[in-house]
Amino acid sequence: MEVDIRLAAERLRQEEATRGAAQLVTPGDTVTGDGGFMRGHGTYKDGENLVASVAGFVRRINRLISVQPLKARYNGEIGDDCPAVQEGLVTSERLCCFPGEIGDVVIGRVIEVQQKRWKVDTCSRLHSLLMLSSVNLPGGEQRRKTQEDELAMRSYLEEGDLISAEVQNIFSDGSLSLHTRSLKYGKLSQGVMVAVPSNLVLRRKNHFHDLPCGATVILGNNGYIWICATVVGEDGGAGTGGYVQNLERVPLPEREVISRLRNCILALAGSWMMLYDTSILYAFEASSKFQARDLLKPEVMAEVADLTRKRLDLEAAE
């Protein structure tokens, strides 16, 4: 059994990316003393000076100066990746908040069972809501929900269950309304969930991937990723509506594949690389020379991410 003890002074320091001059300010820093600018978000006027009220980057558009915060905590930035990732200067490991857009696939954990809805945690500012009217009943029935269904809510989804769902609507306060009105969504079991910063998950058409190594990966837009063994579907691969839980013991080779995938995803996330099916697959193949448990060491993680990045760059160049 291996025990790895290191000195803190030996910790790998990531190379500082030397990008173009990006002005980083903290709350209270003077952005400019020139009074001719209009003040935008994240700034306020203190006498003659324009002072930043949030920690972030200064964005100058003609005569408008605004400070864009590092952690994207507000809604409405549609299609914009977190500016910190673009600038490549963030080395923090804190998870950014997930604002959410309609049509996003998310993975969430049920926190509470309320009267006609479930409260789901999707790593956003407010808990998301899954209405009783937005779920499919077991077996795929589509009918009006009755009083008995309300009382039997706990038999469908309980506190602590993991579900995959789609964002149906965004309420005025920013909380998300989810639905599982498709057979591919529903309760998740027999797998591993990995949490990564939400802005690393690339927005794509398909978020459910069956990887050739024998595992299925669901990339939730909110940063929660689900890995499980590919279930060979009898009915042409369509889901069962997600309430049938197979609680048999998962065999060892599949477990190894799943744990290796988890470590690869964490390695990519640790180097701030975008996550999509190709990058995860390349990372998995690059990691095959290491043992699954060695992938938790910082230098191995950096190497796997590096190899993946080189292979992706090579492909992009072709």
Place this chain on the structure above:
Amino acid sequence: MELETGLVTHAAGSARLRLATTDVLVGVKAEVGEPLPERPRAGRLQFSVDCSANASPEFEGRGGEALAGSIASCLTRAYASPSALDLRPLSIVPARQCWILYVDILILECGGNLYDAVSCAVKAALFNARVPELDVSSADSGRVDVELSDDPFKLLRLDVENAPCLVTLLLVDSECIVDPTQEEEACSKASLVTAVTAGGLVTAVTKAGRGSFHPTTVASALEVSSSDRVFLSVVWCRHCN
């Protein structure tokens, strides 16, 4: 596992241990006081644990007190055994004065496997602790004079070779896992914490959690933990010396 010692300059000894996402800071302060009546020729160790509210949302307010109390009592029992840490060098005047080492543990981030991280950090801090040596001279009238030497390099260091380390064995189904993460801890109902010295001696055993253990599981778990901890102590000593 990342270990740093000697961070806190005004403490006699300190250590900071990072075990994946768990972050623990330990400081040792030495003060002169009275020894225990049942051990007049030995010093004293006093543990206090503070679960910072930054570590986990459930430690807000007084939420961390129960966990802090249980870690402190586990450490006290682990070090209570005479074969664990020899406290006799800490005695100044037998039955009258001795060094009391106040070990303060601050949990900065809670990412699972707290007991192990805390015990390793405590061992490192005690290793790093430097207590000033005192010259004891007895005057004629039976009075004892204690003098602090002028030489700043005349220090007392503890032999922590046999200081026990805590090993947490998490019970999942019928198997035991070592070094659990926070997610793994959430999957189990009970865990067994054993304090083992480098020589393989078990000085304290605690059960945490609501579940129950089968007697055979307990016996095999104790064997696993003693062999595991011997290995860790050997590796640790090699790194620190």
